[in-house]
Amino acid sequence: MKKLLLSFVLCLVFFASAFGQAQEDLYKKIDYLQVDQTQLARFLKVANKDLVSGFTSLLDNENIKGWYLYKVKYPGGKKSTYNFVSVTTTSSINELGNHFSDSSTPGFVPSTITKVGAEQLSKLATLVKSEIWMIENSVYADTGSAPSRYMSMDYMKVAQGKNPDYLMLEDEIARPIHQERIEQNRMAGWEVYSLILPSGINYGYDFATGNHFKELEHFEFGFNEEIIRQTMGENSNVAELFETIYNTRDLVKVELWELVNHVQ
Numbered sequence: 547m548k549k550l551l552l553s554f555v556l557c558l559v560f561f562a563s564a565f566g567q568a569q570e571d572l573y574k575k576i577d578y579l580q581v582d583q584t585q586l587a588r589f590l591k592v593a594n595k596d597l598v599s600g601f602t603s604l605l606d607n608e609n610i611k612g613w614y615l616y617k618v619k620y621p622g623g624k625k626s627t628y629n630f631v632s633v634t635t636t637s638s639i640n641e642l643g644n645h646f647s648d649s650s651t652p653g654f655v656p657s658t659i660t661k662v663g664a665e666q667l668s669k670l671a672t673l674v675k676s677e678i679w680m681i682e683n684s685v686y687a688d689t690g691s692a693p694s695r696y697m698s699m700d701y702m703k704v705a706q707g708k709n710p711d712y713l714m715l716e717d718e719i720a721r722p723i724h725q726e727r728i729e730q731n732r733m734a735g736w737e738v739y740s741l742i743l744p745s746g747i748n749y750g751y752d753f754a755t756g757n758h759f760k761e762l763e764h765f766e767f768g769f770n771e772e773i774i775r776q777t778m779g780e781n782s783n784v785a786e787l788f789e790t791i792y793n794t795r796d797l798v799k800v801e802l803w804e805l806v807n808h809v810q
Contacts, residue, residue, distance in 0.1 A: 572611065572681040574635050574739065575642045577654035578628040578674040589630075589670040594807055596663025601634070601809045603658040604645060609638040612810030614693060616803035628674045631803055639742070642678060679739035679754065683717055686735030686758065687728045694734035694758040695805050698765060701751040701798040712753060712794045713738070719787065720755075723774060734758040751798045765802065 581589045593615060601613035614633040618626055632654045636642060645657045651664040652673045659667075704712045716738045727733035735758035741751065759765055774787065 572635055572637055573639050573642065573742070574633055574679045574681065575646070576677045576679065577632040577634075578676070579630040579632060579654060580628045580672045580674050581630055581670060585670050589667075590806065592663060592666045592670060596659050596667065597632075597655075598807060598809055600656045600659030600663065604634075604656050605809060607641065607645075609636050609641045610645070611635040611637060612808065614808045614810075615806045616697065617806050618801060619696075619804050620802040626801075630671070630806075639678065677741060678743045680742055682713055682738045682740050683721060684735070684737040685721055685725055685728065687733075693805055693808055693810070694760050696759040696762055696765065697803045697805070698757045698759070699801045699803065700755045700757065701800075702753040702755070702795045703751050703798050704753050704795045705793070706747075708794050709740075709753075713740075715791060715794055716755070719791075724757075732759075732764045734760050753795065 597613075597615065601610075604610045604613070612635045614635075616631040616633065618629050618631060622629070634642070634646075634656075646653055646655070648655070648657055648664075651659075652668055652671065653676050654671070654673055655664050655667055702712070720738075721736070724733060724736040728735070735756075737756040739754045739756065741749070741753065745752070757765075
């Protein structure tokens with residue numbers, strides 16, 4: 547395994563110049579929203595007007611990097627307790643407190659939004675939960691700034707005391723494989739997140755990966771034996787690789803989100 551990891555370090559050096567790098571110390575505030583099916587059209591109309599306007603004003607602050615609204619595609623229906631996800635990206639965790647602290651509005655509504663817009667959103671959407679994540683690692687196609695249409699969120703529970711091992715596997719094993727997927731135009735980007743808030747052994751997960759795709763069919767060509775051998779070589783011990791991964795973390799759940807609107 548040590549030789550295997552060393553080979554991936556060399557791969558990282560080789561690939562580093564070919565792919566875009568995310569800015570260090572980026573944080574994501576993820577707000578999970580539930581909107582009644584009968585109010586979807588109304589919610590989207592208000593979101594596309596007032597949330598877009600409010601977050602556009604927030605981008606005047608250089609610490610706020612972008613905002614993205616996703617529709618949760620899978621799981622759908624009553625299986626999920628939320629059907630929209632609002633994601634705010636910032637380089638300063640303090641900004642998340644400064645701009646989302648108004649006690650009279652839901653926690654996903656920024657302070658820059660109009661009073662009328664905030665009141666309408668309060669009636670249309672229920673905030674199920676909020677999380678703050680830190681981006682630990684990332685790679686994406688250097689083809690412009692437009693976000694991809696689809697994103698899968700893979701939630702992980704890492705074994706106690708295995709956080710450094712898990713991040714090393716993502717850095718030295720997963721990243722080169724995802725770089726190969728990007729090079730084959732089967733992926734638009736990949737990120738690794740660590741959960742900052744909330745936390746605790748009973749929360750259910752503490753790490754996640756965000757996988758970005760231009761087309762839904764690209765999701766089918768995932769982290770499989772074919773792409774592993776293309777990246778690592780035909781004689782790679784795939785069984786040993788997966789055993790190492792499974793001993794480090796459990797995959798809790800996978801969700802697929804579709805981009806509705808964004809500001810960046």
